[in-house]
Amino acid sequence: MKGSIRLGIALALFAVGACASLAVVYAITEERIAAQDQMALEASLQDLFPQGELFEDISASIASTNPGVTIQSAFLAKQGEASLGLAVKAAGPSYGGQAVLLVGVGLNRSIAGVRILELNDTAGLGANAKNPGYYVDKVNKVTFPGQFTGKFITDPFVVKSDVVAITASTITSTALTTIVKAAADSGALWLENSTLASPADVSSATSYSGSAASESAPETTGGN
Amino acid sequence: MKSLWKTFKQGIIYENPLLMLMIGLCSALAVTSNVANGLGMGLAMTFVLLFSEIVISLFRKVIPNSVRIPIFIIIIAAFTTMVDLVMKAYFPDLSKSMGVFIPLIVVNCIIMGRVEAFASKQKVMPAIFDSLGMGLGYTWVMIAISAVRELLGNGSLAGIPLMPASYKPILFFILPPGGFLVFGLFISFNIWLKGKMDKTAKERA
Structure with a gap:
């Protein structure tokens, strides 16, 4: 003892x-x-958002539209009084574990850009998604995340149809596309509920909300 | 002094932790896909090994024998967490690319093995030289393996492209099977080198 x-x-x-x-x-x-x-x-x-002067944290008021993807934080980019768009930091599963992306959503409901913050997929295969020298479109030098820029969130976001996959890395391509789509949808939903739509956008935004609701439901289930 | 030098030399070729003792291999294979990671892992290991051996050697007389393993783990874990925090604060990129392997130094067999087999029985000076020798032995192998793998598998060294643009990287070397192959070649090289050194030592004697 x-x-x-x-x-x-x-x-x-x-x-x-x-x-x-x-x-x-x-x-x-x-x-x-x-x-x-x-x-x-x-x-x-x-x-x-190169013109962004202030980034307001709106993480508390945004919710993910896809249960498989978590929104870690979100920021509203502002230039003076005018809003430029949303940056949504979203995480979801990929081939080699969790992948974290930062997705920019413009006020016109198009994607302002996608940045890969964290990705642990196989070097030389899935990891090409974050390789600045790997082009899915060699002629125009478009990278895998680069191809999302300018896409509208009403687009289908289907790998091998409107999204070009990384060679021999379909799992990574699909996983990242799902995260981009979920982040963009969540961002759009937040914009819907806020009063921030730019004046010219207001009418189109309200008419858009109906189609978004009917459209996003089958896609979130399909994405998983 | 001469025996200290001998202790130091042991870890580099004769008792190289990776190539002769063959312990702590899993993290060694996992992080050696590029030189920066290999060097970072080698230095982090050496730091943890050095300070764990010093502390354990200093306290070896007051550590009760029956609870020595938990005490070793506490000491090693404390130093590993320090390295992890310092890396996150001052080398965020390196810390990101090594991911989980820094915290895993806690359970690395090399540290546990050296602490148990050496530091817990020796005075501080020999323990320092042992940890430096083992650390250097670990680090040079990590750098050498990652240099071969990065050059063949990615066409670059420490991130600087060296191969001509027409060179198509051999992905195999970045992937785990290539790691095993390069590792095996290094083990055979080290055994050949040891045999040669034994021979010259005998001839001299």
Whole structure:
């Protein structure tokens, strides 16, 4: 009995020492890690909306339209008083684990751009999605995420029909397309519910909402 | 001094953790698809190994024998978490590309093996030299394997394209099977080298 108490005390002392030293390192690096994450995010937001001056966090009020895809955060890009569009950070499963994309949605319900933030698929195959030198359209030098730019969210988003797949990586292509579609739909839905539609857009936006509801339902189930 | 030097040398060729002891292979195979990762992993390992061996060697007399393994794990885990935090703060790109393999240093057999077999029985100075030798032995193999794999499988070294544009990368080398092949070739090279060194040592004697 006495022996095991002594062992317990020895173990506890080492644990306390380890905790204390970890706390010190954590306190030193915490701020910097948060700043790094913030900087990386801001750089990609700025990249999607080069004219954006302010990015308002709207993560709390946005919901995913696809249960397989989670919306991690979302930002409203603003230039002065005018809104430019939404940037939606969405995560979903791909071939090699979780993939995280940043999808820009313009006020006209088209995709302003897609950036791949995290992807762990096979090097040389699925990982070509984030290779800036891999083109799905070699003539016009369009990358896999680049091909989404300008697409309207009412488009079908079907791999091998209106989305060009990465060679020998259908799983990655389909997975990423599903995430882009879900992020764009969620962003569009948020725009629908907000009062932000640009004046010229208002009439078309209301007429659009009906068709979006009927259209997005079969596609979310089909996408999975 | 001479025996310290000998301890240091052991880890580089004769008792190289990857090529002779053949421990800690899984993370070694997984991260060696490019040179930056190989170097980063090697340095991270060396750091954790060095400080774990120092601390455990310092406290070897007060660590009760029956709970030594949990205590080793606590110490190793603390240093690994420190490396992870520091990397996230100062080398975010490297930390991203190595992903889960930094936290996994905690259960790397090399550290556990050296701490159990060496540091827990030796004074601080030999422990320092042992960890540096083992760390350097690990790091050079990581860099060499990742250089071969990156050059053949991606046509570049440390991200700088070296092969002519007409070179079509042999994907095989980036993928796990290529890793095993290169690894096997390094093991046979090391055994050949050791045989040769044994011979010259005998001739000299």
